[in-house]
Amino acid sequence: MKERNLLVWLLAAFPLHAALTPPMGWSSWNSFSNTVDSVNVSEQAKAMVSTGMKAAGYRYVNIDEGWWLGDRDRNGNIIVNAEQWPALQAGEHAGDMSNIVRYIHSLGLKAGIYTDAGESGCSFYGPDLGPPKPHTGSEGHYEQDFLQFAKWGFDYVKVDWCGGNKENLDPATQYREIARAIAKAETEAGRALFFSICNWGKQSPWTWAPGIGNVVTDIWRTSGDIVAPIVANSANSGRRASFRGMLGNFDAGIHPEAQHTGFFNDPDMMVLGMPGLSDAQNRVHMSLWAISGAPLLAGADLTKLSDTTRTILTNSEVIAVDQDALGLQCVKAAEPTAGVQVWVKRLAGAGQRAVVLLNRTKTEAAVTIKPNELGLSPARELHVRDLWAHRDEGPVRSYTTTVPAEHTVMVLVRGGEDKGVEYKAANNLTFADVLSPGRSAYLRIAYSNDDRAPRLAELRVNGATGTAVVFPPAAEGAITVEANFKAVGEKNTVTFSAPCGPAPVLHSITVLSGAP
Secondary structure (H helix, E strand, O other), X not given: OHHHHHHHHXXXXXXXXXXXXXXXXXXXXXXHOOOOOHHHHHHHHHHHHXXXXXXXXXXEEEOOOOOOOOOEOOOOXXXXXXXXXXXXXXXXXXXXXXXXXXXXXXXXXXXXXXXXXXXXXXXXXXXXXXXXXXXXXXXXXXXXXXXXXXXXXXXXXEEEOHHHHHOOOOHHHHHHHHHHHHHHHHHHHOOOOEEEEOOOOOOOHHXXXXXXXXXXXXXXXXXXXXXXXXXXXXXXXXXXXXXXXXXXXXXXXXXXXXXXXXXXXXXXOEOOXXXXXXXXXHHXXXXXXXHOOOOEEEOOOHHHOOHHHHHHHOOHHXXXXXXXXXXXXXXXXXXXXXXXXXXXXXXXXXXXXXXXXXXXXXXXXXXXXXXXXXXXXXXXXXXXXXXXXXXXXXXXXXXXXXXXXXXXXXXEEEOOEOOOEEEEOEOOOEEEEEEOOOOEEEEEEEEEEOOOOOEEEEEEEOOOOOEEXXXXXXXXXXXXXXXXXXXXXXXXXXXXXXXXXXXXEEXXXXXXXXXX
């Protein structure tokens, strides 16, 4: 309870950023491990522009582990290696990370940086392409380091957990301290830092990370790395992606009750385009990350992308599913046979659903999409668009297609929308006798928050494990969240609580159909 109170206090104490969709960009770790430097970061930034990724919406160029040797001066300030990060133009000084930030910004992109919650980062504790680098975490220097990152001009910070894990620290406690340090740095430096929590799903971050600290947009890792284990001192080309690992991370990243506008489960940076995946598997990868509303952070070497990989990464219709303004995650609507699954994501447009038909088996399978599985009216026809073939189909009463072995079909479906049932709040925070439309449902919550700060409430349905829900400042606002209910037609109790700090003023909830 003390941790929850601290989270509410943090949210009340600091202003929110504008709500954002999942971040899109590139991260250095998968391709360069801890051998990252000014040269390869500059080349990747240029490639993000030349490949058309910037035009498609990719923005962040994130410098991961290895940028720092772990040295500090007598005042505890980070010392940057001048050879690794030289001056890039006249008037700059070698060993100043502002140099690479200015270059990234000059291309119309945003810059990200890395640290660890513990005393040392991940490259110190495991095999890597370069030598181990101790003391590369921020423990004991949180306020100092995050202020430095902001002053250098960074827009994004990823905070890993190798040091924290080794020291048996409590992730919820440490990341809240970090959030407080980030808030202080933002206030002093006058710029925002996107907060990426990377503790690999330890202690279920989806239950405490949404809305942590001052940020209205943050992400939290839900599992370990996808990329195969590293062999020390091997060539970069030896780093391989794992298709099974990618599927496993997708499964581990499905926590739809925690994800709503501005808060996102992170199943790890993409391995799309790396050695180890075929073109077909790359399309599966992109489909699953988009349908789950995951961050689209590429990890492949952008200077070596094939034409097919570039086309996959820049498919505007698939990206639009990931970047949908409602900010929800997919749910599994059906599994007609073992390993053949229907995943559906509710979109902001009325009656619109994104659907991925995933065939995990070794043989092709025919799959049928039914309106009721998508929370759409069976009385209305469906209009279907294949997002990889860019082809319209329909109108149809149901849609059947063949999905090849270990492949996906991804479609946009438009149909008749259930208007839902509206319930008024009792005592502002409790909704009783709410009828179940199915085993899962969506709650569209109408509220008002006249404060300049966000308000947080914990949502519980029938007393089950709570979910953190953040209500940004708004005279009249609405957010949508996913919830698990009883069987169809049964009565449920939906409660919100704010144990510390002001509660949002809730006007009503509208219960919308989800998966049956």
